[in-house]
Amino acid sequence: MTAHTGERKRRPARTAAGFLVALLPVAVTVAVYAYGRTHTPDYTRGLFGQHGAGVIDLKARLGSALMALAVVQLLLGLWMYRRLPGAGAAPRRVQPTHRIIGLLAFLLSLPIAYQCITAYGVEFSSSRVAVHSIAGCVLYGVFVAKVLVVRSRRLPGWALPAAGGALVTAIALLWYTAALWFFAGSAPGF
Template identity: 65%
Template sequence: MAIWVTGRHHSPQYTTSLFGAQGADAVTLKARLGSALFGLAIVQLLLALWMYGRLPALTAAPRRVRTVHRVVGWAAFLLSVPIALHCVRTYGVETTSTRVFMHSVAGCVLYGAIVAKVLVVRSRRLQGWMLPAAGGILFGAIGVLWYSAALWALNGFAAPGL
């Protein structure tokens, strides 16, 4: 909610750079970084499925899979931060089209889902279904962000259905 409020009341600064890239170059860089983030999210999903015995072709996950899952999660979070900061500083939260509105909402959901997942992982008193729900929302938010921005940018500013 705080990201939404901040983004709605922020004056866009279209010249903001991302690692020295501005304008179309920054959009392309964010699209590539976003694609890497989506790749890490897929790895996270597969590791989680393995940890919870939901991949029938694999035996029980060794303990190191949990560590790898945690490290990949931190890497994904750290990769998402410069992308999100650039989006909020450069554009704010916009509702000018379905694609942009969807992207803005998913960006806000992403960080709420990260916080929820961390809290659910740390809690011993919450229902067992809450962890996969939080992880699913997190994965879904990253997927929507990738579809509405990275795919759109790398596909000549067009995404199927948008």
């Protein structure tokens, strides 16, 4: 068997594995959406002992903290890849700081998402709620995509900034359609 023949045999396996890895973020997004559409919402569900307006205020504050962490992540990512104007090369501690803050952001998102999906599910009662619901489903699919892209050495150079940008965009949409909307006094609920 020649090296060329062995290479041809490995390509279909790589292609299949790459296809399955690409499907994982989509599967996560679809699974969150399906759960949110099929379960019975419990509008009385609380969060950390808060109920009613208290839970909405708490989620708005936690969501704002998540948005702040996402902005820090974006700035650290730009610094690591020398795209932050005037910052120069990032010191070594920036990369582990970026990872720790990313983990903290992910962990912070979990109780917010759990309360949203169990209390409200995926709703389309208004355009704001629809955008919020879809962005919430996409968030975890994009997170999975970013983790996979970070671990891959074979993807093009634009894949990581695209995944990171999509993640920050999803968080910004969630913050804009819930926390900012709440703090602006647009409505007493969700």
